[in-house]
Amino acid sequence: MTAAPRWRVVARDGEQVVVVDLDDSRSEVARIRVPADAWPALASVEGGVATGDTTRWVWNDTTHWYPQVLAAGAVIARCHDLRLCHAILRDSTMVVGADDLRAATSWDAGAVDAAGTSAAVAPTLFELDASATPGGAALPADINAVLAEFRRQQDALGSATDPARLRLLLAAESAGALLAAELHAAGLPWRRGIHERILADVLGERGPAGGVPTRIQEVGAVVRAALEDPGASLDSQPKLLRSLHRIGVMAQSTSRWELAEYDHAVIAPLLEYKKLTRLASANGWAWLEEWAPAGRFRPVYVPGGVVTGRWASSGGGALQLPRMLRPAVHADDGWTLVVADVAQLEPRVLAAMAGDLQLADAARGRDLYDGIVSSGTVSTRAEAKVAMLGAMYGATTGDSGRLVPALRRAYPRAMALVDDAARVGDDGGVVTTWLGRSSPPPSERWRELQGQASDSDASEADQTRARRASRDRGRFTRNFVVQGTAAEWALAWLAGVRAALQELPECPTAEAAVASGAVFSRRAHLCFFLHDEIIVHTPAAHADRVAEIVRSAAASAAHLLFGGFPIDFPLDLRITSDAGKA
Numbered sequence: 331m332t333a334a335p336r337w338r339v340v341a342r343d344g345e346q347v348v349v350v351d352l353d354d355s356r357s358e359v360a361r362i363r364v365p366a367d368a369w370p371a372l373a374s375v376e377g378g379v380a381t382g383d384t385t386r387w388v389w390n391d392t393t394h395w396y397p398q399v400l401a402a403g404a405v406i407a408r409c410h411d412l413r414l415c416h417a418i419l420r421d422s423t424m425v426v427g428a429d430d431l432r433a434a435t436s437w438d439a440g441a442v443d444a445a446g447t448s449a450a451v452a453p454t455l456f457e458l459d460a461s462a463t464p465g466g467a468a469l470p471a472d473i474n475a476v477l478a479e480f481r482r483q484q485d486a487l488g489s490a491t492d493p494a495r496l497r498l499l500l501a502a503e504s505a506g507a508l509l510a511a512e513l514h515a516a517g518l519p520w521r522r523g524i525h526e527r528i529l530a531d532v533l534g535e536r537g538p539a540g541g542v543p544t545r546i547q548e549v550g551a552v553v554r555a556a557l558e559d560p561g562a563s564l565d566s567q568p569k570l571l572r573s574l575h576r577i578g579v580m581a582q583s584t585s586r587w588e589l590a591e592y593d594h595a596v597i598a599p600l601l602e603y604k605k606l607t608r609l610a611s612a613n614g615w616a617w618l619e620e621w622a623p624a625g626r627f628r629p630v631y632v633p634g635g636v637v638t639g640r641w642a643s644s645g646g647g648a649l650q651l652p653r654m655l656r657p658a659v660h661a662d663d664g665w666t667l668v669v670a671d672v673a674q675l676e677p678r679v680l681a682a683m684a685g686d687l688q689l690a691d692a693a694r695g696r697d698l699y700d701g702i703v704s705s706g707t708v709s710t711r712a713e714a715k716v717a718m719l720g721a722m723y724g725a726t727t728g729d730s731g732r733l734v735p736a737l738r739r740a741y742p743r744a745m746a747l748v749d750d751a752a753r754v755g756d757d758g759g760v761v762t763t764w765l766g767r768s769s770p771p772p773s774e775r776w777r778e779l780q781g782q783a784s785d786s787d788a789s790e791a792d793q794t795r796a797r798r799a800s801r802d803r804g805r806f807t808r809n810f811v812v813q814g815t816a817a818e819w820a821l822a823w824l825a826g827v828r829a830a831l832q833e834l835p836e837c838p839t840a841e842a843a844v845a846s847g848a849v850f851s852r853r854a855h856l857c858f859f860l861h862d863e864i865i866v867h868t869p870a871a872h873a874d875r876v877a878e879i880v881r882s883a884a885a886s887a888a889h890l891l892f893g894g895f896p897i898d899f900p901l902d903l904r905i906t907s908d909a910g911k912a
Contacts, residue, residue: 337410339388339480340373340395341473342366348473356481374404386410388480390469392507400515403848405832411504412437412479413469414634418503419486424496424766428486436470437479492766498890499765502821503634509828509856510631510641516850517626518648518659518857519667519843519867525618525658532654533606536615543610549603556596564603612647613655621646625845627659631859638814639767639821640861649860657910659858659865664841666870670880670903671863672820674698677718678899679816682892683764686743690897707740708733721748722812724805748808755807756800763814764891769807776803815891819899820862822890826883827864828856831876840869865909873905 337352347369351360364372373387386408389395399406416437419425470476487493487500529536534544542550554562557577563569567584574581579592586604589597621627627646635642643649661667672678677698681689692701699714708714713729717737720730721744738745751761755769758780762768776799782788783796836852843851846867854868854876868876884899904911 335408336385337388337480338385339473339477340369341390341476342471343473350473350477356484358477370398370402370404373399373406374402384408388412388476390471390476390479392504392511396508396511397515400511400847400849405512405849406508407829407832408501409504409508410480410500411507412476412483414503414507415483415500416479417634418499418767419483419496421760421768421770422490422496422766423760423762423768424490424492425486426489426491428482428489431479431482431486434479434482436475490766495764496766498822499767499818502765502818502825503639505825505828506633506641506821509824509859510633512828512849513631513856513859514628516846516855516857516867517622517628518865519661519665519845520622520625520627521658521660522618522622522625524660525622525655526615528655528658529609529614529618533610533614540616543606543614546603546606546610549599549606552599553596553603556594556599564600565607609652609654612650613652617647622658625662637770638810639763639817640813641817641859648858657908659909661867661907662841662843662845664870665843665867666873666905666907667909668866668868668873668876668880668903668905669863669909670865670877670884670901672823672884672899672901674718675819675862675899676722676812676816678897679764679819680722680744680747680812681741682888682895682897683811683815684744684747685895686741687896689741689744690895692741694896694898695900702737702740705740707736721745722809724752724801724808748812751811752804752808754804755810756804758800758803759807761807761811763811763818765815765818767814767818769810769814772803775799816862819887819891820859822887823883824856824859824864826886827866827880830879830883831855831866834872834875834879837869837871839871843867877903877905 337356339350339352341348343363345366346363347366349362349364349369349372350358353359387395387406388410389412391413392409392411396406396409416431416434419428420432420438425431470479483500487496490496529543533546534548536543537547550564553564554560557573559573559576562573570584571581574596577594577596579589579594579596581588581592584600584604586601589601621629627648629646629648630644631648632642632644635644641649659667674693674697677689678693680686681693688705689698692698692705694701697711699711699718702708702714702718703711708717713733716729717733719725720734721737725731725734734745738749754761758772758776760768760771779792779796779799782792785792831854834854837854838852840852846855846857849855850867852869854866854872856864857867858865864880866876866880880903881901884901888897888899
């Protein structure tokens with residue numbers, strides 16, 4: 331039997347830190363005070379990684395408390411992040427009642443709140459709430475406020491229709507918060523020289539004093555010649571559109587997709603110019619100086635930064651690194667990288683959620699899209715991919731619209747799940763992931779459109795806007811349940827890998843990876859996460875064991891979420907010194 335958690339609640343009181351121990355009934359059994367600068371040492375002893383240690387530190391925000399412990403050279407095994415957990419419990423349809431928790435609006439500071447998200451405009455764009463980023467509005471820090479919120483959350487769990495799933499989600503979300511801080515502290519091994527060579531090869535020489543690189547200057551001149559305007563402004567969309575209109579390219583935006591529809595000599599160099607300037611601004615020399623100055627790329631991750639539970643990034647752009655820069659991700663001498671990603675994560679999650687044995691069979695031991703082809707549902711792998719993405723994102727036109735009906739016939743349970751989620755969204759309802767994260771309600775604008783369309787004197791234009799808003803929200807909820815549950819599986823995978831890596835001993839023969847900091851300089855550690863991909867930086871001597879851990883954690887995550895349902899989550903796993911070769 332698993333031992334009950336030992337809850338240790340921590341809060342700041344002036345120059346001191348208050349630590350309160352709670353028993354199983356959440357009653358206070360002990361209270362101590364320590365100087366603020368002594369707290370990290372206490373936490374590192376009481377919340378370490380020893381097998382069987384059930385201590386969970388309870389605090390208002392991991393981004394405030396945990397970096398102090400890491401800076402002291404220690405790690406914490408488990409925590410309960412009140413900010414992240416409040417956001418989940420506040421909105422979950424699994425929570426019955428709990429009006430006092432929902433009324434505690436002070437805990438909404440820093441939490442994801444997408445009630446105002448423009449789901450009716452961009453249904454599959456799960457937006458980052460700016461308030462979710464570290465450094466946002468301050469959360470309550472008084473010990474009594476922290477204790478009261480923790481008890482509200484435990485009461486909400488007690489009232490839940492499926493408390494076991496919600497507890498798993500809260501534990502995984504909090505583990506993710508710990509890991510996000512660790513990823514920043516350890517950093518991703520980054521070779522400055524390789525990055526600079528890539529920039530020089532693609533962009534040319536850097537301009538004086540950080541000026542425009544030579545290749546961008548050359549391509550810009552070609553674009554201006556094609557525009558027949560030597561002084562054309564290429565970096566202002568309104569001015570560039572006016573220049574394009576003057577030569578007959580009547581585009582309404584400068585998006586790559588729209589420009590590609592035109593047959594004109596200006597298009598190819600203009601697209602190249604946009605690509606080069608994007609690289610220079612997003613990941614050029616200035617980025618290198620700011621985000622990877624000393625052999626490590628240290629982005630700021632935001633767990634739960636997207637309404638589905640996916641992570642976001644508030645600095646460094648870890649989730650948008652261009653593939654051409656992957657060679658710069660390079661292990662230290664004597665170390666190596668274990669790189670792993672899951673193929674077709676969301677369709678596999680859909681099969682498990684729906685209990686669709688036919689779709690699970692198509693995924694077993696092989697590429698899922700190849701399995702769909704083998705079943706005779708569609709003719710090619712490309713068609714299988716287009717059809718599955720169309721089913722999950724609600725595409726109704728083009729190849730997706732033509733192919734999705736074949737999926738409905740072959741995999742009725744899986745398709746019924748996303749179709750039902752879409753109908754709920756169409757009607758203004760809320761859907762919930764496998765473990766209990768619920769979608770935001772419709773925006774006020776959505777409700778206004780529906781109200782206008784319901785008036786007896788509503789115009790055809792009003793009704794058209796309302797129908798479009800309903801369809802768009804249906805596409806949002808259709809994918810929410812799948813993307814959100816995939817994020818839950820990924821969190822469970824991450825938490826399993828993290829826990830197993832902490833049990834590995836330091837490698838005494840490894841050369842210290844000094845840039846990874848005191849905590850991770852001699853032990854394998856996660857150093858990168860992107861939705862369905864992880865990278866572990868490990869002493870070379872531990873690489874095979876780390877690979878086993880990564881595979882085992884994927885299987886454990888599947889069992890943790892879906893029990894004995896026969897669904898595979900196969901990994902593309904590589905052991906390499908250079909992520910560019912992975």
